[in-house]
């Protein structure tokens with residue numbers, strides 16, 4: 001019999017489709033030595049007892065208590081790591097003022113390596129405690145700080161996709177926080193890619209460099225072009241912002257006589273490995289382009305209320321086969337929790353129904369799909385579902401109202417989506433490795 005890294009016994013809740021999350025009572029999740037789920041054995045299977053006994057004997061067995069459930073870990077598709085110290089601050093300002101008066105001065109501080117170390121350690125700890133097992137991060141323009149972020153992710157065990165932010169347009173970025181010119185932006189990006197490859201080799205950690213033009217207004221044409229070429233040369237993921245707000249859309253129209261989507265596409269920045277944040281202003285034609293390029297959208301519902309002044313059309317994107325996942329957008333969004341963002345995505349979608357989009361509502365099952373399967377698909381990782389062949393990215397979550405409420409599966413599921421706080425997230429695993437253990441209440 002195979003010796004598993006870990007065998008977890010309990011009840012699973014995992015998406016089976018965009019519209020449906022399945023509730024599977026009492027299974028054994030058997031995770032192999034490389035962190036992949038080898039088997040999910042149901043209680044009626046003749047192997048159940050022998051596998052359980054072997055795991056008990058060799059110390060790999062873990063039992064999830066009654067009233068707690070095993071869910072897939074989340075993928076957060078949009079995090080500005082250096083903005084963590086200002087989460088929740090100055091959100092009453094418009095995007096442009098927020099960037100210039102608050103965000104750029106804060107990001108410029110990441111020249112200081114000690115500061116970077118302190119902030120990034122705090123951020124990764126917090127994301128793991130909230131059930132986020134994979135993060136797609138914007139760093140800052142500073143490679144040393146970006147590498148510190150990568151090393152912390154490697155050490156704490158979070159799967160991370162990290163980009164050195166490229167921003168060199170002197171008209172839209174301040175002197176004190178800008179790549180000096182296009183050559184510097186591209187050279188630094190390529191240097192960061194090489195350093196990340198070295199770090200991957202040294203640590204075996206699941207860390208990937210990402211091509212990261214901040215957004216169309218921050219970059220010169222040469223930089224957008226060069227970054228598109230670098231993405232192709234190294235076959236790397238790409239992240240940026242697209243049609244976050246009317247202001248951003250107008251910038252593209254004024255400067256390029258094209259829509260934001262068309263500008264990014266023209267420079268080879270919309271690929272099947274691209275994740276574009278926000279998209280609140282995407283037209284039907286833009287969505288068709290996203291579909292044909294297989295580019296994903298990072299839906300950031302909390303942030304969109306503040307800076308998009310609008311709601312992304314999740315149902316329309318889904319109908320058009322566009323990949324969609326969820327992002328916290330720290331710190332355009334104030335919360336590091338994808339639970340809080342799932343709640344907001346459901347609430348915001350209902351606003352659209354009053355604006356002529358009759359079928360815009362999304363359900364708790366839809367939101368859960370975005371936070372798990374949607375995010376994982378956007379990044380091409382086999383995560384977000386609990387089944388054989390998938391990475392054992394898991395969170396053990398306690399239903400805090402188990403003793404006072406009715407316990408039909410659908411009710412438990414909806415309660416978990418609406419009431420889970422980080423205190424209720426008992427354990428988190430990335431590729432089978434325990435990365436967060438909330439000892440406080442166990």
Ligand SMILES: Nc1nc2[nH]cnc2c(=O)[nH]1
Pocket residue numbers: 080095099103214215241244303307329332
């Ligand atoms: N929400 C958000 N939008 C942006 N557009 C360009 N930079 C940013 C950023 O840091 N946050």
